[in-house]
Structure formats: structure tokens, C-alpha cells
Amino acid sequence: MACAYDPRSTGDAPSFSIVNISSEKGRGMVAARSLKAEETVLVESPLVSSQFAWNKSCNYPACDHCLRSLETVAENVARLTKTNSHILPFSEVQDKFCCSKVPCSNSCDVLYCSDACRQIAWNLYHRLLCRGDAFGDYVHPSALLLEAWKSMHYPPETTTIELLSRLVARVRCCESLDKGLEPFQAMCSDIRGEASNDLALKLLGTEFKDRINVLFSLFSQAYEGEDLKEQIFTKEGFTSLLALIARNGQGIGTSPWADYVREVEKLKPLEDPSSQDSKNLDQIIDAVYADMSDKTGLEFINVEGSGLYEIHSRINHSCEPNAEVRFQLGCHTLTVVTLSDIRQGDEICISYLDECLLARSRHSRQKVMKDDYGFVCHCSRCIREKDDPDVTSEDEDEDEMDTE
Incomplete structure (x- = not known):
């Protein structure tokens, strides 16, 4: 049994544990007791995480460790809307999301939130x-x-080479090589050989298949150590690590503006959606989002990065998930929250696909799962839809347009 909690999170731990299981789909997690919708089943900090390279270079200020935004709510809104004209109510809520800017003590250019x-x-x-x-x-x-x-990776990115840099450094800083490598080797256990190459090339893009040698050479020059030569600094080891972040890298997004919106909508005076206070707040929020969409684009409004999570990586995929990943602590700590009631002994599943891909046909979903994660999905929804036509959603859209 395992239950992970970030030491900086608040509140009591849930009164149940998450259990590791073996099944035909590989490692998984089941509920040790019956669960209600909106229950938190896991809170976990990553083994390693990093802000996306382009996100950082485009001046999205974030803690170099936990990815918490280093902007105030007002600064965040002003930068993304390119105006100071938005007046936000509830300054006491804004103050909750202010943090320090603490420099590295060794005079490098890295900043932290604490x-x-x-x-x-x-x-x-x-x-x-x-x-x-x-x-x-x-x-x-x-x-x-x-x-x-x-x-090789223009925004919006999906992962970053910095995860590998921090992985190597974390292993070297560990008290023993075997202990440091153990969680990462477990994640790589089923993506060796051909599957490893396929996932690595998917991450890089087929047009960059020859550039893996360039990355491997630069990576070796930057971080090579004799103690890790066999495990990491071989072409096969490096390819396995690329496959690791391709398959297990979890996207992370933090935003003081999103945190502010979530908190002000909880305020008691606004519980009545028909009240004038609620209507005024909705207008302010809508106006800010409209400006962000116009000036920046909603897909680029968050501090974004990726991380590798040991326990989270054990949760299997389903095309009709009963839980989802959220980032509600304003940093790289993830929470897994139930979407529906779950019976004791039932498997807890999340979706590896976003909402748009989940809405697509069985054939489209399975193609993405095979290409991006190296396996074919056999969840209850895919089994139920097994007799559906073997066409992609794009084909279906084109057929509909032809008949109009």
C-alpha cells in the first residue's frame, strides 16, 4: 500500500490507501475502500520536474524547483493582457498568491519561491x-x-531535456547509485528495445530522427560520469531515458490568475449565481480571459513544464476515466481526484488523452495510444465500441462533409 503526500500541503490525509496491483494491463491502482466523486486519492511531488525551455525563455517567471509562478496575480494579468487596465477585486485573495523571489546562493541566475x-x-x-x-x-x-x-521543439512543448539533466544529477546526489536509479529503472522496465526507439523518435519527431546522435553527444559532454556509464551514457541508455519522458512525462501548469479565479468563486457572498456580486465578478473574469485570448492566446497563459512521478506513473489509462490529474496547489505537486463513485476493489484510472482526443472515435484513440504510449487500449469503452468502423475521426468528419 502506498499513499504520497507533499510535505508542504495542508489538510488531513485521506483515511484510505492506494494499492498497487498486477493485471493484464500491467501495474495499476485500486481503491482500498469505496470512494465518492471529488475525493482526493493521491497527492504527489515529482521525482524531477522542470519548466519548458521555451516557456522559460519567453519570460514566464517560475520557481526553478516547484514551478510556482513568481508573479503576483496583478503582474500575471498585466503581462498576459498587455494592459494595466484590469482592476481586480478581493485584494486579500490576491495576497494569498504572492511569494518571494529567492536567488540561488551560488550566484547563478536561478530563482526560487522560497x-x-x-x-x-x-x-x-x-x-x-x-x-x-x-x-x-x-x-x-x-x-x-x-x-x-x-x-526541435517549438511551443507549445510537451516535455523537456532538462528532465534528464535533473534525473542524472538526482541519481548522483543520492546516497547510493542503485537507490537513485531504482524508481527510474522501474518506469523504463517495459519500454526497452524496439518500443524504446519508437517512443524516442515520437518524442523528437520523425524529421529529427538523425538528431538523436547530436543530443546524445551533447548530453554526454555535459553530464557524463563513469559511475553511470553503463546505465545512462550509452546510446541504448539515453534512448531509454527519452522513451521514459515520452511515455511517463506529466504536463504541469501553474497560474496565479487561475488560482485567484478558483478562490474568489468560493467566497460566500458569491454563492448565489444570480446576485449582482456574482455577475460583476463573472464580467471581470470574462473580460480578462478575452484579453488574454486576444493578446497572448489561451494555450500560452500558464507557467508550463513537465515532471516524472513515481506513484502517478502506475495509474493505468481508460477512455472513460473515473479519476483525473489536477494541479490545485499552485506548484508541481499533483493531485488525483475521483470523477465518479468508485467501489472498493475497483481500479482507479485516468485518461492519458486530453478531452478533444477522448471525444474521438475508438480507432483514432487507439492509434494515438499506440503511437504515443506504445500499447493498445482495452478499456471498457474500447471493448464496447469494438464493432465501430475502423476509421479515424478525421475520416468520419470528411465523410459527413461529403454528404452535406
Whole structure:
């Protein structure tokens, strides 16, 4: 039995545990007691996480460890709407999302949201990655690696090479090599050989299939160590790590504006949706979102990154999930929340697909799952729809247009 909680989260832990199981689909998780909808079943901080390279270079300020935004709500709104004209009510709510900007103590350009995050990052990995100001004009291979990665991944990104950098550093900082490698090797256990190559190429894009050698060379120059030579710094080991983040990398999004909206909508004076206060607040929120959409684009409004989560990675996929991942603590700590009642002993499943892909045909969903995750889905919905036509949703759309 396992239940993970972030030490900085508040509130009592749920009175049940999550249980690891073996099934035909591989590792999974089941409920140890009956659950109601909207119950939290897991709160977990990642083994490693990092802000997307382009997200950072486009000046989305975030804690280098937990990805908490380093902007106030007003600063966030002003940057994304490109105006200071929006007057936001409930300043006391805005104040809840203010945080410090704590620099690395070694004079590098990294910032954190608290001294706690600075110390955690230093102990876990940053002491091996920190460049400080000791290098002068020297361009470290890690900078060349990041630029090569950015040349292959334009926004919106889905993952980042920085996860591998922090993975290597975390393993080296661990008290023993075997203990440091254990959680990552478990995640890689079923994506070796051909499946590993396929997932790595999917991550890079087929047009960049020859560039894996460039990335491997730069990665080795930047981070190679004799103690990890066999496990990571071989072509096969590096490809397995790319496959690892392709399959298990979980997208992360944080936003002081979204946190503010969630909190003000909970205020008691606004519980009546017909009240004038509620209508005024809705107008303000709608106006801000409209401006963000017009000036920035809603797909680019969050601090975004990705992370690798040990327990979360054990949760299986379903095309009709009974739980979902949320980021409601304003940082990289994820929560898994039930979407419906779940009976004791039933498997807890999330969707690896977004809402748009979930709405597509069985054939389309299974194609994406095979291409992106290396397996064919046999969830209850896919079994129920097994006799549906084997055409993609795009084909169905074209057929409908032809008959109009």
C-alpha cells in the first residue's frame, strides 16, 4: 500500500490507501475502500520536474524547483493582457498568491519561491547543475544541449531535456547509485528495445530522427560520469531515458490568475449565481480571459513544464476515466481526484488523452495510444465500441462533409 503526500500541503490525509496491483494491463491502482466523486486519492511531488525551455525563455517567471509562478496575480494579468487596465477585486485573495523571489546562493541566475525550495533543489540536484558565475564567458555543453533541444521543439512543448539533466544529477546526489536509479529503472522496465526507439523518435519527431546522435553527444559532454556509464551514457541508455519522458512525462501548469479565479468563486457572498456580486465578478473574469485570448492566446497563459512521478506513473489509462490529474496547489505537486463513485476493489484510472482526443472515435484513440504510449487500449469503452468502423475521426468528419 502506498499513499504520497507533499510535505508542504495542508489538510488531513485521506483515511484510505492506494494499492498497487498486477493485471493484464500491467501495474495499476485500486481503491482500498469505496470512494465518492471529488475525493482526493493521491497527492504527489515529482521525482524531477522542470519548466519548458521555451516557456522559460519567453519570460514566464517560475520557481526553478516547484514551478510556482513568481508573479503576483496583478503582474500575471498585466503581462498576459498587455494592459494595466484590469482592476481586480478581493485584494486579500490576491495576497494569498504572492511569494518571494529567492536567488540561488551560488550566484547563478536561478530563482526560487522560497528558501525551502532553494534548499530542497540544492540537496536533490542543483548543487551538481549550478554554474554560478565561475564560468565567465565559457559556454557549458548543457547550454548547447538546451539550444539543440529548442530547435526541435517549438511551443507549445510537451516535455523537456532538462528532465534528464535533473534525473542524472538526482541519481548522483543520492546516497547510493542503485537507490537513485531504482524508481527510474522501474518506469523504463517495459519500454526497452524496439518500443524504446519508437517512443524516442515520437518524442523528437520523425524529421529529427538523425538528431538523436547530436543530443546524445551533447548530453554526454555535459553530464557524463563513469559511475553511470553503463546505465545512462550509452546510446541504448539515453534512448531509454527519452522513451521514459515520452511515455511517463506529466504536463504541469501553474497560474496565479487561475488560482485567484478558483478562490474568489468560493467566497460566500458569491454563492448565489444570480446576485449582482456574482455577475460583476463573472464580467471581470470574462473580460480578462478575452484579453488574454486576444493578446497572448489561451494555450500560452500558464507557467508550463513537465515532471516524472513515481506513484502517478502506475495509474493505468481508460477512455472513460473515473479519476483525473489536477494541479490545485499552485506548484508541481499533483493531485488525483475521483470523477465518479468508485467501489472498493475497483481500479482507479485516468485518461492519458486530453478531452478533444477522448471525444474521438475508438480507432483514432487507439492509434494515438499506440503511437504515443506504445500499447493498445482495452478499456471498457474500447471493448464496447469494438464493432465501430475502423476509421479515424478525421475520416468520419470528411465523410459527413461529403454528404452535406
